[in-house]
Amino acid sequence: MITLENITKTYQLGDMEVPILRGIDLQIDASEYVSIMGASGSGKSTLMNIMGCLDQPTAGRYYLDDRELTTLNKDELAYIRNQQIGFGFQQCNLLPRATALENVILPMVYAGIPKSERRTRAEAALTHVGLSDRMANRPSQLSGGQQQRVAIARALVNQPAILLADEPTGALDTHTSQEVMNLFHELNEQAITVIVITHETEVAAQTKRRIRIQDGQIVDASS
Amino acid sequence: MALEALWSNKLRSSLTMLGVIIGIGSVISLTSIGQGIQKSTEDNIRSLGTDVLQVMAGAAESGGISQGQGSVSTLTWEDAQAIAEQAPSATTVSAYLQRQAQVVYGEENTSTTVYGTDLAHPDARNTFPESGRFFTQEELTVADSVAVIAPTVQDNLFPPNVDPIGETIRIQGEIYNVIGVMEEKGSQGPQDRDDAVYIPLTSMSARIIGNNSLMGVSVNGIYIKGENEDQLETIKFQVENILRLRHGIATPSDDDFQITNQADILETLTTILGLLTTMIVAIAGISLIVGGIGIANIMLVSVVERTREIGIRKALGATERDILSQFLTESIVISVIGGSIGIVTGVGITLIAATAFGFPFIVSTSAVVVGFVLSTSVGLVAGVIPARNAAKLDPIVALRSD
Secondary structure, eight states: OEEEEEEEEEEEEEEEEEEEEEEEEEEEEETTTEEEEETTSSSSHHHHHHHSSSSOOSEEEEEEEEEEOOOOOOHHHHHHHTTTEEEOOOTOOTTTTSSSSHHHHHHHHTTOHHHHHHHHHHHHHHHHHTTTTTOOOOGGSHHEEEEHHHHHHHTTOOOOSSSEEEEETTOOHHHHHHHHHHHHHHHHHTTOOEEEEESOOHHHHHHSSSEEEOOOOOOHHOO | OHHHHTTTHHHHHHHHHHHHHHHHHHHHHHHHHHHHHHHHHHHHHHOOOOOEEEEEOOOOOEETTETTSSOOOEEHHHHHHHHHHHTTTTEEEEEEEEEEEEEEEEEEEEEEEEEEETHHHHHTTTTOOOEEOOOHHHHHHHOOEEEOHHHHHHHHHHHHOOOTTTEEEEETTTEEEEEEEEEEOOOEEEETTTTTEEEEEHHIIIIIIIIOEEEESSSSSSEEEEEGGHHHHHHHHHHHHHHHHTTOOOSSGOSSEEEHHHHHHHHHHHHHHHHHHHHHHHHHHHHHHHHHHHHHHHHHHHHHHTHHHHHHHHTTOOOHHHHHHHHHHHHHHHHHHHHHHHHHHHHHHHHHHHHHOOOOOOOOHHHHHHHHHHHHHHHHHHHHHHHHHHHHHHHHHHHOOO
C-alpha cells in the first residue's frame, strides 16, 4: 500500500545542508498495524509528514496504492490528505473555537459531502469513539483523552485507508493512553492501516510491526 | 465557517466594521444631501420660471468711471413699454422698482421689500393673489394707494383672525389699502419671496422713491417672458438692440444694462453645487479607504493568529483555494455588513438633515448601489493580500506554529 523508495529529506539552514532522512526504503501493506520508533531528532516526524503528504521529500519516490505521489501538485495532495489519510497529533490540533461535532464535520466540508449527510456521519463517528454525549463541547471543555478521541473521530470520518498518528499518547496518562491504543487496535481489526509514531516502547509493543529509525535511516523494519 | 470566526471575535469585527460604516455612511449621506440641496435649489429657480429674462440697470459710467451695477437707474418704465411694443417675441414685459421699507399695521411693524410693479407682474413672476386681487390698470394710472401683501408680511403684521383685505397699512408713513394676499412661493436662496409688498409702480416712483430720472419713470429691472424657453435667445437679441438704440449705445461693452437668464443661473448653480458635492464625497471616500486599510490590517493579524488553524485545515484536506476563499469571505462579510449598516445610517442622516434644513429627501438608488458595490470591493481588495498569505502557508510550518 505504501512504498517508499530511497526517500531523502534535507533542510537548508543558512549555508548548511542538514540531512534529516537519508535514503528510506519502506513497504507497508494494507491493514498493517505499524509503529515507527526513534529518539527525538531521528527523523520520524519528518517521515510521517512525508507519508501524510504534508511535506515532500528532497529526493526519492513515494507510491501510495501504486500511485506515484512525488509528482502531484498541491491540490492533488490536499485531496489525498482529505480522502485517504487520517491524522492524529500529539496536541490533537482541534479547532479551539469549534465544538467536537464541528471539528469532525470539517474534513467532510473539504470533501464536498452534502450538508445533511455531514452531521449524521459526524455523530456516528463521535458515537463510535464513545463521545456521543460530548458533541456540543468545545475542546477546552474536554479531557485530553476525549480530545484525542475527537481527533481520531475527525481523522476517520472520511473513511481513509490509513491512520497516521504522531505521538498520539504523548500527552496522556497511562490509563487514557491505553484507551486510545485499544481504539487503534479496534480500527486495525476493521482493516484500517494504522501507523503510530512514538518514542514509548510500551506503545510500540502493542503494534504488530515495529520500525526503528535512527539518524534518518531505518535500522530495523522487520520485527 | 467564515462567519463563526467573525462571531467569535465580536468586538474586533465590529470595530473593523466601523471604518466601513463611517465610510459608506458618509458617502451615502453626503451624496444624498448634496442631491437634495441641488434639487431644492433647482426647484426654487425653476419656480421663478426658467422662461424669464431679467434686465437690470447696469454699470452706468460717469466720466469714464464705472459706478457699479444699479448705482444709477438707467432703465425706465418707458424702456419696458418700448420692449413690449417692439420686441415681437416678448409676450410678457414687467418693470419693477424695489426698496427695503418699514411697513406698519396698528401696533405691528415689519421691515420688508416693497415692489412697485405693473399689471404684467403676476404673469412674469408666476405669482398670483391667493385671496383678493392684484391692482388694476386704473389704479396703476392714477398711482392709487393700494397694496397686495405676501404671506410672510401678513403673518408679521396681522393676527390670525384678521382678514387683511380692506385693512390699511402704512408704508413709509403713507397709507395704503390692502386689496389682496399673494400665494405662498417659498424662499429662493437667502431671499424670502413671501416677504414682500406689491404696490403700483407709479405710486412707488412718485411717493416712495421720488422720481429721479430725466428720461422718465426709472425702474430697477424688467422681467421679460417669451412663448417658451427656446425664444429667450431671440428675445435677448431684440431687447439688446432696442435698449442700445434707446440709450444711444454704439458698442456692446458700453451697455448700461445687463440681461440675465434664469436658465443660465440655474446651470451655473447646478454646476457649482455638483462640483461641491463631488468634492465632499471624494473626501468621504478617503474615510472609506481608511476603513479598507483597517480591514486589511485586521485580516493580516488574524492570519498570523490563526496560522495553526490554517495548518490543521490544510492537513484535513483544505486546498489553497479553500483557505483563500475562507479569508476573502471573512473580509467581504465584514465590509458588506459594515456597508449595509453604513447605507442605513447614511439614509438616516440624510432624512434627519432633510427634515432639519428643509430640502427634499432624496436617496438615489445609484448611491445605494454604488455604496454596496464599493463596500464589497473594499472587502475584496483589503482581503486579497491576507487571504493569499494564508493560502500560501506551508502546512507543516503552520502546524508547528503555536
